[in-house]
Amino acid sequence: MTDVEIDETACCGYGNCLVAAPEVFDLHTDTGIAFLRPGRLREADRLAVREAAADCPARAITVRG
Amino acid sequence: MSTVADSTGFGFDPYDPELTEPAVWDRYRAARNLGGTVRALDRDGFWLVTRYDEVRTALRDPATFSSASGHRIPTDGSRRAIPIDFDPPLHTAYRALMAEALSPARVRALRPFLAEVVTRLVDDFAAAGGGDFVSAVALPLPLQVLTELVGFSGETVAQFRALTEELWSRYVDVDPAESHRRLWELMRAELADHRARPRDDFVGSLLHAEIEGRPIREDEQVGILATFAVAGHETTMNAAATLAWLLMEHPEAQAALRADPTRARAFVEEMLRLRSPAQNFARRATCPAQVGGTAVAEGDAVLLSLAAANRDPERFPDPDRFDPDRDARGHLAFGWGIHQCIGAPLARTEFVLLLEELAARPPLRAAGPPAWSSLQGGNHLGLTHLPLRFEEET
Numbered sequence: 001m002t003d004v005e006i007d008e009t010a011c012c013g014y015g016n017c018l019v020a021a022p023e024v025f026d027l028h029t030d031t032g033i034a035f036l037r038p039g040r041l042r043e044a045d046r047l048a049v050r051e052a053a054a055d056c057p058a059r060a061i062t063v064r065g
Numbered sequence: 066m067s068t069v070a071d072s073t074g075f076g077f078d079p080y081d082p083e084l085t086e087p088a089v090w091d092r093y094r095a096a097r098n099l100g101g102t103v104r105a106l107d108r109d110g111f112w113l114v115t116r117y118d119e120v121r122t123a124l125r126d127p128a129t130f131s132s133a134s135g136h137r138i139p140t141d142g143s144r145r146a147i148p149i150d151f152d153p154p155l156h157t158a159y160r161a162l163m164a165e166a167l168s169p170a171r172v173r174a175l176r177p178f179l180a181e182v183v184t185r186l187v188d189d190f191a192a193a194g195g196g197d198f199v200s201a202v203a204l205p206l207p208l209q210v211l212t213e214l215v216g217f218s219g220e221t222v223a224q225f226r227a228l229t230e231e232l233w234s235r236y237v238d239v240d241p242a243e244s245h246r247r248l249w250e251l252m253r254a255e256l257a258d259h260r261a262r263p264r265d266d267f268v269g270s271l272l273h274a275e276i277e278g279r280p281i282r283e284d285e286q287v288g289i290l291a292t293f294a295v296a297g298h299e300t301t302m303n304a305a306a307t308l309a310w311l312l313m314e315h316p317e318a319q320a321a322l323r324a325d326p327t328r329a330r331a332f333v334e335e336m337l338r339l340r341s342p343a344q345n346f347a348r349r350a351t352c353p354a355q356v357g358g359t360a361v362a363e364g365d366a367v368l369l370s371l372a373a374a375n376r377d378p379e380r381f382p383d384p385d386r387f388d389p390d391r392d393a394r395g396h397l398a399f400g401w402g403i404h405q406c407i408g409a410p411l412a413r414t415e416f417v418l419l420l421e422e423l424a425a426r427p428p429l430r431a432a433g434p435p436a437w438s439s440l441q442g443g444n445h446l447g448l449t450h451l452p453l454r455f456e457e458e459t
Binding site for chain 1: 125164168169170173394395399401402403404405407409410413
């Protein structure tokens with residue numbers, strides 16, 4: 001089971017995660033900080049989530065499993 | 066089809082004064098149409114990379130495309146800037162130190178100050194009956210922000226523009242050493258002043274910082290401050306003036322923004338995509354690599370054109386059209402990955418505040434012909450002169 005976490009204090013609102021995995025991530029419209037969209041992570045999104053973590057300039061995304 | 070390997074190569078000298086508005090965009094388009102990755106023979110030779118997918122792929126792969134030889138052509142590794150001309154792990158340590166001054170939390174805390182600076186500059190501009198938007202608003206904005214953000218004195222930041230212009234002019238000739246030396250002297254004087262009169266600001270924190278568990282060296286402190294001094298104003302100045310130019314050039318978009326200032330964010334992103342202020346960043350291949358269909362040899366320099374990639378029709382349909390309603394997400398104007406612009410959260414906040422302030426005024430109109438720079442340092446495109454005025458209220 002893949003587990004994703006966003007460190008909201010580290011996130012800088014670059015939005016790279018949205019580009020890599022738009023089904024999983026979104027940005028708060030007011031703060032610009034990333035959050036996980038509601039719902040279970042689909043198997044099909046696993047690779048995209050890893051890409052999002054690798055692309056994050058702020059290293060704010062952790063992926064386990 | 067991707068390789069252009071004829072004997073003449075593709076003409077692209079990043080320091081060519083002819084590479085300016087609008088010719089520079091034609092040059093990028095020509096390279097894209099020749100397959101995207103083309104061999105330039107200028108300045109010791111390099112690969113110019115212009116397609117979105119290929120530029121982004123290279124940006125995401127710092128192990129193959131190293132920054133340690135510098136981000137300018139030629140990639141000779143001289144006078145490396147911190148942190149952009151370093152690879153991990155040292156890059157990571159430098160960047161973390163600088164990120165403290167630019168975190169979203171810090172930017173949020175600065176927001177009232179930023180809004181006040183923007184309002185005052187635009188007030189003064191309006192009171193003067195308009196004028197050159199570059200010297201009256203676009204340049205003073207980042208300089209004033211640098212005093213608050215870093216702790217530079219007003220006298221110090223007042224010298225940044227002249228020193229930076231000298232720096233760029235020297236790249237066209239041979240040796241930028243002298244202008245670097247003057248910039249570094251100024252940074253040393255700031256450090257000395259902070260040592261003599263300790264203050265709770267970024268320069269102050271730098272005095273006692275650690276890098277990888279050891280005390281930071283003075284040349285590192287100087288390098289970090291020099292990056293704030295140059296990168297901290299050149300890009301912001303060019304982007305701020307470009308925003309105003311777009312308002313002037315597109316009265317319908319200006320009217321739409323005035324009717325609904327929440328459009329400012331999207332307007333800013335489309336400016337960054339269409340007219341990326343920092344256009345070209347070099348890397349050097351650490352091993353044989355493929356860029357699209359082109360074989361790049363170990364040691365080859367590549368010039369990743371963010372500005373060209375942002376006009377790749379495969380990624381952004383009708384790419385040369387300014388469309389503030391389009392989804393510009395994913396543009397590469399701030400770069401991508403570990404070297405992505407550390408000042409992006411700050412810059413975005415400043416630009417949105419500036420647009421909101423301008424949208425709250427009477428319509429902004431041309432008051433004379435604008436003038437554009439060529440690629441400064443092979444990279445920065447911006448307005449050198451932008452005469453504007455607010456329409457008189459009736």
